[in-house]
Amino acid sequence: MLTGRSKRHVALVVFTIVALFLLQQQHAEGFRIQNNDQKLNRRKFTASLVVIPQLVSVFALDPTNNSQKANALQYFEQDRRQKELCLVNLLRLQYWSNTLSEKLKGSLETIDEERRKSLYLEARLGSKVMVAESKRISGGATINVYMLKGLHIKDCCKDLIFYADKGSKKQMTQYSEDLVDALASIVEFDGLETTQDDSPRSSLTLSMYTSQKAIFVQRMLAERIVPLIDDIIKLFSPDAREQSELFMREYYPSEILIRSTNVFGKSFPVLTAEGNNIEK
Structure with a gap:
């Protein structure tokens, strides 16, 4: 208890x-x-x-635009090359195409086959680096081939589509596609290589060389690429063309294409062999 x-x-x-x-x-x-x-x-x-x-x-x-025209923040805008610089790059491509075409045409009339093969290989490799910059090219590339790669032609064409006015944008798009297709055809026309793969050995390319292939390449350069670049240049304002011409004269005077009627629509003095200036 x-x-x-x-x-x-x-x-x-x-x-x-x-x-x-x-x-x-x-x-x-x-x-x-x-x-x-x-x-x-x-x-x-x-x-x-x-x-x-x-x-x-x-x-x-x-809010005044529709969904397709919505403005992104400025720091997302794509970096673009200056319009006049893009035109200069096209003019340099045009000079190379015209000069190489004339050399190829002249070499076809001679017995120097090694010279013809060298020019033919430059045309193919030069076209390859412009339409397939990321792909490896074989040996035999000249200084002109590396120059062409630095022009970034495909990107320049895209930038020029942006710069083209509303009435010319559709035409600029078509010319751009035609130019890239013309360059790609020089690479792919015989089935030996494509723009999607690295280039084969240069010895293989040269072993399959024929005069008919050289004629095709020569005509594509002269009859397709050169006039296409003329058409593109003419889409832009006289001021833009003049600025491009001045840039060419100052930095690349040896690459100015001399013709009876130049793409800028005006004549300019040319130094003759006798040292006299004549109007072209």
Whole structure:
């Protein structure tokens, strides 16, 4: 039998145990609530990271335009070459095409087959590096081939499509495609190689050389590429053409194509063998 004093002692112990248990539960509940609050705060923060870019994109759009003409942020705009520089690069390609065509035509009338093969190989490799810049070319490349690769003709054509006015844009697009196709045809016409693969050995290309192949390449250069570049140049303003001409005269005077009627629509002095200036 418990005495009254013992009963009070047991009751105090039980009360103390219950009180401690309740305090522990309250602390644990408070800890869970605090953690939950932190989780909720993290969710809010994450949501704000999603909402902010959406708001920025909304304000970056021009509400007066349709979805196809939506304005992107300026730092996403594509870097483009200067219009006049693109025209200069085309003029350099034109000079190379015309000069190489004349050399090929002249070599076909001689017995120097090695000379013909060398010019023929330059035409093929030069065309390859312009339409397939990332592909490896075989040995035998001349300094002109590396010069042509640095012109970035395909990119220049894309930039000129952008610069062309509304009335000329469709025509510029067609001329650009025709020019690239003409260059690609010099690479692929005989099935020996493609613009999608690296070039075969130059010895293989030369071993399959024929005079008929040289004639095809010569005519493509003279009758397709040269006039196509004339057509492209004429799409742009007289001021742009004049700036390109001045640039050519200052930096590439030896690469100016001399003709009775030049692409810029005006005559210019030419130094004759006797040292006299005549108007061309």
